[in-house]
Amino acid sequence: MSEIILHHYAGSPFAEKARMMLGFKGLAWQSVDIPPIMPKPDLTALTGGYRKTPVMQVGADIYCDTATIARQLDRIQPLPSLYPEGREAVAASAAQFADQVMFQHGVALNFQPHAVAERFGKAPENVMKAFLADRKKLFEGGSASPLHPAQALSQWPTLLGRLEQQLEDSGTFLLGEEPCIVDFAYYHPLWFVRSNKAVSSMLDPYPQVQAWLDAVAACGHGEPTDLDSAQAIEIARKSTPESLPESGFRDHNGIEVGQTVSVSAVDYGVDPVTGTLVYQDAEEIVVRREDDRAGELHVHFPRYGFRLSPEKQ
Structure with missing residues (x-):
């Protein structure tokens, strides 16, 4: 698996949440400093339009929202778990x-x-x-x-x-x-x-x-090292998205894997990301998109708090 890259800026509260989770896991990660306000051209090359902070990158997989980041960190390193068993x-x-x-x-x-x-x-x-x-x-x-x-x-x-x-x-x-x-x-x-x-x-x-x-x-921030945003894009371009598991999940609105969809937050920062739905389950939505600079990417979102809509053909 590629190294963890966190796109963030120092004063962001949600970025601090992600940094603390990385520290809790005792993980090494690469730190890309992003602008606190728009435009964020290197970040949006990876996300396709999602503008909130932070975003986590692992190769050509892009994780939006700290809820998705948390669940991916538990997959990368199951113990100690962020979600206590039975609770x-x-x-x-x-x-x-x-x-x-x-x-x-x-x-x-x-x-x-x-x-x-x-x-x-x-x-x-x-x-x-x-x-x-x-x-x-x-x-x-x-x-x-x-x-x-x-x-x-x-x-x-x-x-x-x-x-x-x-x-x-x-x-x-x-x-x-x-x-x-x-x-x-x-x-x-x-x-x-x-x-x-x-x-x-x-x-x-x-x-x-x-x-x-x-x-x-006291959990700290783990072991960060600095990385330039252009280098992060090059890492994505040279990588292939991780294979996805089988899922028998059925969306109650009838949206199926293979459709062109848009995904957007519902509360604020509602800029949509458009791509092909390649995976969904009760917690996660993944779309595939192509970027001229970053290549083929899988962009991951939480299901809760996000709107999944079919794009008109």
């Missing part, structure tokens, strides 16, 4: 909640004017304006709307109070003595808050949460 549904559902609800709150706190000013520091004003304009466009056409900071401030004690109470009884981590997907899903939006001095005091009333954040952070 898979609870873990996946709690992680989904954190990735949506807790993430919205972490972002809303960081997008208060004083928090934006702190995060951008001495960066030129045009850089900050470009970032904010990009994030506004990110939400266009999706089902999710940015959470208003006043609502996030109102609900913050509820979310953090629940975490604080559970951590008093659950052990070091949220589902016991070992970290799992739930810890990493809750960790990244709170890391985003903790990393901004303008809002980090929002964690002060919660000592159990702070101790848990330190315990999760």
Whole structure:
């Protein structure tokens, strides 16, 4: 199997989630630094249009969304597992909640004017304006709307109070003595808050949460080495997508392997990716596409939270 390549940038919360999962697995990986805003020509050459961060690449296989990345990491290295045996549904559902609800709150706190000013520091004003304009466009056409900071401030004690109470009884981590997907899903939006001095005091009333954040952070980021984005594209071009297993899955909308389809997120960042459906099961959708620079690629998406639509011929 080819080496793991993560396309990300330092300040992305979901990229931090992926980096922490790689650290949990103790894996070596190659790090491609991508722009935080569009355009991202080298990334979209690999994904076909998907623009969210991060994206994981293994040869000519491209994994979009941290839910798909997590399941692929468990295939690459089954132990320690991100999904505790016998608690898979609870873990996946709690992680989904954190990735949506807790993430919205972490972002809303960081997008208060004083928090934006702190995060951008001495960066030129045009850089900050470009970032904010990009994030506004990110939400266009999706089902999710940015959470208003006043609502996030109102609900913050509820979310953090629940975490604080559970951590008093659950052990070091949220589902016991070992970290799992739930810890990493809750960790990244709170890391985003903790990393901004303008809002980090929002964690002060919660000592159990702070101790848990330190315990999760101790997983580290694994063993990254830098890689240029052009090199990553060349690796994809010289690789062949991994063979796919047999699947008897039947889509309830009648969409079948071999059809031309589009896949897009439903919440935000809804840019569609078009290709030939080559695999689907209850968790994953895979489309084959061709790129002039990167060659033949298999692009992997989660089923949950994404729209699969047939393309008109």
